[in-house]
Structure formats: structure tokens, C-alpha cells
Amino acid sequence: MSAAAVEPGTQLPDLPLPPISRATLALFAGASGDHNPIHIDLDFARAAGQDDVFAHGMLSMAYLGRLLTDLVPVGAIRSYTVRFAAITPVHAEVTCRGTVASVETVDGERRARLQLEARLADGTVTVRGEAVVAVQQ
């Protein structure tokens, strides 16, 4: 999809992700720096009252970020904010979705405001977010 084509209401292509494995959680811990054991150590998770480890919220935020960099160059992202609404269990299948909420010109730059969400297969919304990206005229 061309960034120049975005208009309010434009739906970005859905991004379906493969099931999140324990290996992915371990690799993401190392790659991201988020070493919180609740995501990679079952003993720690159980001691904290969880049934199992669960995915880093930042993994879902990184997946949603792919919607942004599929649309515009990484340097065109002005801001990106999310709220984590629910835990993403290990093995979950996440789908990322984005919609163009508005397009406006700020400081001579055409900017799109995107509404973003990550969902589980059962429809649970795990992450809601918003990003502002510069799009070419």
C-alpha cells in the first residue's frame, strides 16, 4: 500500500502472526533487553500467581510497529503510543490491525493518525494504540 494513498477510513492490510512460542519469548527477551522472568521462567510466573508465562506486551507493540514500517519509512513515524488491555498467553495467535483515523497537515507536513489494535483469535483485544506518521503528498 502506498503511503500517499492513505485517507481517513483507509484500512491497513491485516498482519496475522504465527502462534507465539516459548522460543520466541526467550529470543525476544534477549533481543529486546526485556529480561523480566515472568515471560520466560515458568517457575517465576507460577510463584507470581500466573498459570503460565505470557508474552511481553512489547512483543505485541513491536508486531504492531510492523504495520507502521510497512506503510512508511521508519524515520517518518512521529509518535507511537499503546495501552496494554489484556495479557497475551503463550501460544496465542495475534492479528494486528490498523485504520487511518484522520489526515491533517501539521507544520507543512501531511500526517496520518492511525488507530491500531492487536487481537487474539478469540477476539480479545490485547493492545490498543495510536500512531502519527508523515505521509507524502
Place this chain on the structure above:
Amino acid sequence: MVIDESVIGRELPSFTVELERGRVRLFAEVIGDDNPVFTDLDAARAAGHPDLPVPPTFLFGFVLEGAKSTQWLDDLGIDLGNVLHAEQSFTYHDTAHAGDVLVYRPRIADTFEKKGGALRFVVREISVTREDGSPVVDLRDSIAVVRPAPADAR
């Protein structure tokens, strides 16, 4: 220690990070991003970058890295097992690339309770700059502490 509004404004230890090319590649691969600009130096340079640019959320992870990263929670009497990431925000000023050396300066920006004290939120703001002070990104993260210990138990 009781967490209350008196912690707002507290500066936490700053730290410096050198961005490694291999780490940028691994991050992109783990999140399944096949955009070659994040993994292939030639593709990055063809797109006008001096080195591999970092994916949009890459710079936050360093805040959580290593044993010292949770010292501030220990200091507030917060058990890491009771912490959930509630919100995360990035405001971008400049693109960071592999090879960059960045300075992180965190401070506690806010704290408040919700659900009658069942949840305690702590918000940090972290300015990330180059060594010359020029801004790269402003981070804002909010954590929710579940089951905060009652004040009389501390």
C-alpha cells in the same frame, strides 16, 4: 517504603547504550520483520541510512535490561512479579542507527491509584539523547502494580 506523590520528579540513574548491529538484526528477525532495511546494510544505505536503522520500539528494551534495571522497583518496595506494563509511548525526534551511542535519563513522572487502591500506577519519562544532548526519542512508560502491599504492612 510507601509509594506516594512524593516520588514524583525523582531522577533515576542515567545510563549509556551503544547500539549493536547484530542486536538490531536479531530484534527484526524475532518479530518477523522481513523489511531488509533493518537487517541488510546495503539495503539500509540504499534507503539513505548511514547504518541499520532501529525498528520503532527497539530503544525501549534497554530500559529493562540487566539486574540493575529493576533496582528502582526494589527501592519503591515493588515486587517485579506484581508489575504489569500498562502503557507505552514513543515520541520520535531523530532516527537511531546501529553504532549510535545513546544516553537514557529516566525520572518518575507520576503515580496514582485506581480501583480503590487495588492498582497503583507508576509512570516514568525517559529522555533518550545522543551524547551531545540532541534528542532521539522521548519514552513514557506506565506500569500497574497489582496487589500493592497495604501501607501498614510496610
